[in-house]
Amino acid sequence: METAKGQTREETLSGLAGRIDSFEKYSGPHSRVMAYLAVRLARRFGLIQTDVNAIAEAALAHDIGLFAMSPDYHSTRGPLNVEQRVDLWRHPIIGEQQMAKREFGRAAQLLVRWHHEWWNGSGYPDGLAFEDIPIGARILRAVELFSAVSSERPYRGALPPDEALEVLKSSAGVECDPYVMKALLALLEELREPPTETDPAATAFGHAEAEVNAAAAETHAAQSAEAEPTGSAPASALPSIEAIVSRARLKEPSQDDTYWGAWSRSRSNRKSLLGFEASVLRQLVFKSIAVAFSGGSRLDWYLAAWRKHVLSNDPRAWAAALARATIEAGESLSEDHIARLLRDVYVPRASLRNPGLRVWFTETDAWAMDNLRANIDEIEDAAHRARAMALGIQAGDYALSFNEETRGLKQPLTRVFPMLAHQSLPLPTAHLQTHVFNLPAEEFIRNSHADALYLSLPAAHAEHAGSAVRGDWRECWVRATQNAETDELLALTAKPQSKQAYLDAVDRLLGLAAHIKTWAIGCQDVGIASARDISELIKVRRAVRATYSKDVTEAAGGMRSYIMIAE
Numbered sequence: 001m002e003t004a005k006g007q008t009r010e011e012t013l014s015g016l017a018g019r020i021d022s023f024e025k026y027s028g029p030h031s032r033v034m035a036y037l038a039v040r041l042a043r044r045f046g047l048i049q050t051d052v053n054a055i056a057e058a059a060l061a062h063d064i065g066l067f068a069m070s071p072d073y074h075s076t077r078g079p080l081n082v083e084q085r086v087d088l089w090r091h092p093i094i095g096e097q098q099m100a101k102r103e104f105g106r107a108a109q110l111l112v113r114w115h116h117e118w119w120n121g122s123g124y125p126d127g128l129a130f131e132d133i134p135i136g137a138r139i140l141r142a143v144e145l146f147s148a149v150s151s152e153r154p155y156r157g158a159l160p161p162d163e164a165l166e167v168l169k170s171s172a173g174v175e176c177d178p179y180v181m182k183a184l185l186a187l188l189e190e191l192r193e194p195p196t197e198t199d200p201a202a203t204a205f206g207h208a209e210a211e212v213n214a215a216a217a218e219t220h221a222a223q224s225a226e227a228e229p230t231g232s233a234p235a236s237a238l239p240s241i242e243a244i245v246s247r248a249r250l251k252e253p254s255q256d257d258t259y260w261g262a263w264s265r266s267r268s269n270r271k272s273l274l275g276f277e278a279s280v281l282r283q284l285v286f287k288s289i290a291v292a293f294s295g296g297s298r299l300d301w302y303l304a305a306w307r308k309h310v311l312s313n314d315p316r317a318w319a320a321a322l323a324r325a326t327i328e329a330g331e332s333l334s335e336d337h338i339a340r341l342l343r344d345v346y347v348p349r350a351s352l353r354n355p356g357l358r359v360w361f362t363e364t365d366a367w368a369m370d371n372l373r374a375n376i377d378e379i380e381d382a383a384h385r386a387r388a389m390a391l392g393i394q395a396g397d398y399a400l401s402f403n404e405e406t407r408g409l410k411q412p413l414t415r416v417f418p419m420l421a422h423q424s425l426p427l428p429t430a431h432l433q434t435h436v437f438n439l440p441a442e443e444f445i446r447n448s449h450a451d452a453l454y455l456s457l458p459a460a461h462a463e464h465a466g467s468a469v470r471g472d473w474r475e476c477w478v479r480a481t482q483n484a485e486t487d488e489l490l491a492l493t494a495k496p497q498s499k500q501a502y503l504d505a506v507d508r509l510l511g512l513a514a515h516i517k518t519w520a521i522g523c524q525d526v527g528i529a530s531a532r533d534i535s536e537l538i539k540v541r542r543a544v545r546a547t548y549s550k551d552v553t554e555a556a557g558g559m560r561s562y563i564m565i566a567e
Helices: 009-023 030-044 049-060 064-069 082-088 091-101 106-113 135-149 161-171 178-191 207-219 241-248 253-257 274-281 299-305 317-327 335-341 355-359 363-377 382-399 413-422 441-447 466-479 487-492 499-512 531-541
Strands: 288-291 309-313 435-437 452-456 518-524 544-551 560-566
Touching: 009 030, 009 049, 009 064, 030 049, 030 135, 030 178, 030 241, 049 106, 049 135, 064 091, 082 299, 091 106, 091 274, 106 135, 135 161, 135 178, 161 178, 178 241, 274 299, 274 452, 274 518, 274 544, 274 560, 288 299, 299 309, 299 317, 309 317, 309 441, 317 382, 317 435, 317 466, 335 363, 335 382, 335 413, 355 363, 355 466, 363 382, 363 413, 382 413, 382 466, 441 499, 499 531, 518 531, 531 544, 531 560
Parallel strands: 288 309, 288 452, 309 435, 452 518
Antiparallel strands: 518 560, 544 560
16 A cells, blocks of 8 residues: 555554654664564464554554654653643543544554553553453553663663563563563563574565564664674573564564463453543533542542542442542552551461452462451551552452463562552642542432532443453452442342333432533443433433544444533
């Protein structure tokens, strides 16, 4: 395919990748290295060529949104403030839009949107977590981390190989899918060996990777001749960027004969898109907002950062705990707090306070989580207790991210907990009228006095998968009882056996919200009630002023999300 200027799409994309790398001041071909590694992993995971090509295109143009924004704080040393962070989180969304303007495929557009999503849900823009993140985006997250820590940056030098290796290992279960990281480390170990010339014509991988290799060879021809000799690196070291560039101009499919087919697949289950929700609510005029089902997302953080008065609620104790840590806790935990929380966490007692933890955790992790929960109860300050509870939820999610295949990358919770604490979001300025509740939705809506209501409806009969499946252990741990139930949420999910029963339950909530001026009702086309059904139900009570939708059905497990504005 040729562009208007006579260039092929691959040539155009290669040139764009070079301009993006130059803007970001990478000393080497960051995007091309990412594309080469991503393609190799995608092929090992057995993805078909169409998906491999989309991953290669997304890798080459992953920071096109940042390039389009060109923020002046991008190369700033030190942490970003809240306003800068909110602005930075827009760049994957702008990247998706830029990819669409250049007529790249929808799959590549979504991978650009999601290349900063973290395995534990702490990424952006949509806060996807675990298997909810498509495998292509999980691959991009891992290979970008490697390229970033191995490259010279304006604000720091490239990390030494052993230090970079530790960063990669510690990212498993937090930033990166443990299985993807294990596969990447195996690939990097193979790439430490010197490349061997093979016949390019006989071993071509496909047009996307061929373009990546050709571009890398042009840029680094001189460096390619200086590949590391056998045995020059210590056993724990990673290959250099130069060595990978050298390898990239060759085509060695024999290395991809190793099949890594045990990666976890994305399934169609109800998951919110944080970036979509935030962009819609940002357009509404209100001073205060009631959020009936916070869902443990960072939407509350956005609203608080925008200086809104937030009344946040969730009938699930774990989701309310996360919201408290996000918008009510006034300061982060000190090193002394962390030390006290981790005191004797691996020391068994006569019995577990909460035997239900054995359902999910190994014996060792069950003791650690049980003791951590007991230590949290000893904290007197409510804000510190909220922060500790949120970190405990992340630590438990971390422990559950590993299996027999990946347990070699797992670290003790005593090491992971402080790392998670240091990665916490900067706290927005707390407002006196911002509060978090753990009430039944009907009671919360009835008593809420706010300008706007955001009601993200739980889907009826959605598949229990991805991040949703973690809610069971979280509720058990936060409530400190093995019989924790979430009747309010079940009333809108498992109990209705017909469309009318589900709509009746939703209608009761809307009836209780008659005193709130503006409604923003979120839903997805899944289960027994469609978005059209919800829209017709709303129209019985008030006019629907606008309907926003976000279609991510091109990605595995993706659905079309809607937010309807009624006044």
